[in-house]
Amino acid sequence: MGVPGQVRPPGPEIETIGPNTVSSSIATTLQRPDVALLGATPAFEHTLHVGRPNMPDRQAFLTRINQVLDSGRLSNWGPFVQEFEDRVAEISGAKHCIATCNATIGLELAISGLGMSGDVIVPSFTFIATVHALWLQGVRPVFCDIDPVTHCLDIDCVEAAITSRTTGILGVHLWGNSCANQRLHDLAKKYELKLLFDAAHSFGCETGPNHPSHLGDAAVYSFHATKCIHSFEGGAIVTNDRELADRLRLMVNFGFAGEDIVAHLGINGKMNEASAAMGLTSLEAMDQFFDHNRANYATYAAALADVPGVTLMPRETNHKHNFQYIVTEVDPTKAGLTRDELISALRLENVYARRYFYPGCHRMQPYAGLNPRAGYTLPVTEAVAERVMVLPTGMAMSGHEIKRLCACIASIVRQAPAVRAAIHECKDPRLPPFPAWEARTRVNH
Ligand SMILES: Cc1ncc(COP(=O)(O)O)c(C=O)c1O
Known part of the structure; x- marks a missing residue:
């Protein structure tokens, strides 16, 4: 066993490694x-x-933090949050962006704002927050298998899972791979389903010019500290739907439409100025x-x-x-x-x-008992969950x-x-x- 604290001396650099290629x-x-x-x-x-x-430029971040402290405006759509929303909308090609305190709350807001109810089709091979967001909004997740190459939703399985109870599809742009393809858009249109994307992994990822929109009705980014671009904690909902954006702006701030007018059900899902300061500095890098x-x-x-x-x-x-x-x-x-x-x-x-997203959401609580046959209906998910190692x-x-x-x-x-x-x-x-x-x-x- 190696002695803790001791490290092997650097050996010769190994460029290619294999039975027949080792010098x-x-x-x-x-x-x-x-x-x-x-x-x-x-x-x-x-x-x-x-x-x-x-870590982006420390001095640039501290300069912004000093501006926040000097202004006394720490939250409630301060100038940095507004600038961050504009930048995120611009980079993602969306008309509207609503910054949130994290992606999980962003997903819940989008699910509720889109009026999803009953059943929503979702991959099991995702971070648990995707599915928790549905459940916390009273929506039943219907787990769908994935493509073995991209690890995103398998469209054949999506079509097979649609029933009269289905109100939407929650796809995940896993690992930054686009889950949006023409068939998924066509299916959503044909069955009048809402199409929401969990885009937690995919900020800044572009697809080809002929690729269908990766935004769907709405998409939600994560700016958690572990993401490439981060704001300590943070998220954003992007959409091209003006009406939805207006509704989400109410919902993210308790439903307030004025000083003492509450016009909608809402929560506190706002991003604060310190997070936006980090987000903007991170975007610069x-x-x-x-x-x-x-x-x-x-x-x-x-x-x-x-x-x-x-x-x-x-x-x-x-x-x-x-x-x-x-x-x-x-x-x-x-x-x-x-x-x-x-x-x-x-x-x-x-x-x-790390093994991700082992053993699949369908084997985690409170979903394990939902569909006892899920293990049989998700063969690719089960196999991939046994094999994936993230470095x-x-x-x-x-x-x-x-x-x-x-x-x-x-x-x-x-x-x-x-x-x-x-x-x-x-x-x-x-x-x-x-x-x-x-x-x-x-x-x-
Ligand atoms: C696929 C996916 N969805 C949602 C989330 C939740 O993001 P947040 O931590 O910003 O709430 C994550 C977090 O890593 C994620 O990987």
């Missing part, structure tokens, strides 16, 4: 134990996390953040290309994209170990890779660290049988509390 000096390096779980020191001294915040993430993605793609059983999600690189998520899938029959075993081995290297990126990750991390993954995979055996013996408290290994996917190596 002899590197091959020699890989003969000795170079996996923390097998006795080496951890590859990283500091823990690498998924979703470390991108948007190109820098996107370029850095794009370069990180390219480094991962090159370094993982020859690692058997660890596949990086392909990206269309022609369009602007935030590259905020490094999504891999682990195939245990090729990697020789399961995704959970690989994540466990990486923990001891001080790498906190760290963002401004906090350098190309050198990514190469080193990928070299770790390659070493772990190369020594899969020994790693598997060691995991099952290991009592290190840093190992994630994953369920009984024996019940997991069997591996043929």
Whole structure:
């Protein structure tokens, strides 16, 4: 086991890793134990996390904060929130933007503002907030399977799930992949369904000129600290529907239409000025953040290309994209170990890779009992939830660290049988509390 606090000395850079592509000096390096779980020191001294915040220019942010403090206007549509709304509308190509305190409240407001009720079709493979927002608004989520490549809604399943109780579709632009396609728009039109998108992951992502609108009736962004562009906490609803926008402006502020006129049901969902100050400063660094993430993605793609059983999600690189998520899938029959075993081995290297959105919302409370057959009707969701491993990126990750991390993954995979055996013996408290290994996917190596 590696000694905490000690780090392996930097070895030779490993550009490509695979059984036939390893240079002899590197091959020699890989003969000795170079996996923390097998006795080496951890590859990283500091823990690498998924979703470390991108920090924009500190001075620019502090200047704005001083302006907020000097003005005494801390919330209630101050000038920074108004400017932030204008910028978000402009970047997303929407006519209207309503900034919110976070995306979850934004989703609830949009669901209510659109008049969704009864059943709404939604993927199970999403962050739980998508589904909670429906449930908290008294709407029953009807879980739908996903496309195995994009991880977004499978349109055939959407069509099959529509009934007389269905009032809308809540699609998710997962990982920044657009869930909006022509068939989905046509279906919504044909059955007179509201079309809402959870765009928490996709701020700044563009699609081709002939691509149908990624806004639907409305879309909701997240500006949480873990997102590429953030405002500490924050969200925004964007729409081209003037009437809906007016309604949402009432609803986000308790329904107030004047000093003492309450014209609509509402809550306090407003963004504050400090968040908008961070949001605006973060937007100023948007190109820098996107370029850095794009370069990180390219480094991962090159370094993982020859690692058997660890596949990086392909990206269309022609369009602007935030590259905020490094999504891999682990195939245990090729990697020789399961995704959970690989994540466990990486923990001891001080790498906190994450499984997302395991085990799927349909297996979480309060939805697990809703449709006992959901496990059978969501085969792609179930398979993907077992395989997805998200790796760290963002401004906090350098190309050198990514190469080193990928070299770790390659070493772990190369020594899969020994790693598997060691995991099952290991009592290190840093190992994630994953369920009984024996019940997991069997591996043929
Ligand atoms: C797909 C998805 N929807 C909704 C949310 C909720 O966003 P927020 O934290 O801004 O409420 C998240 C958060 O990460 C998310 O990933």
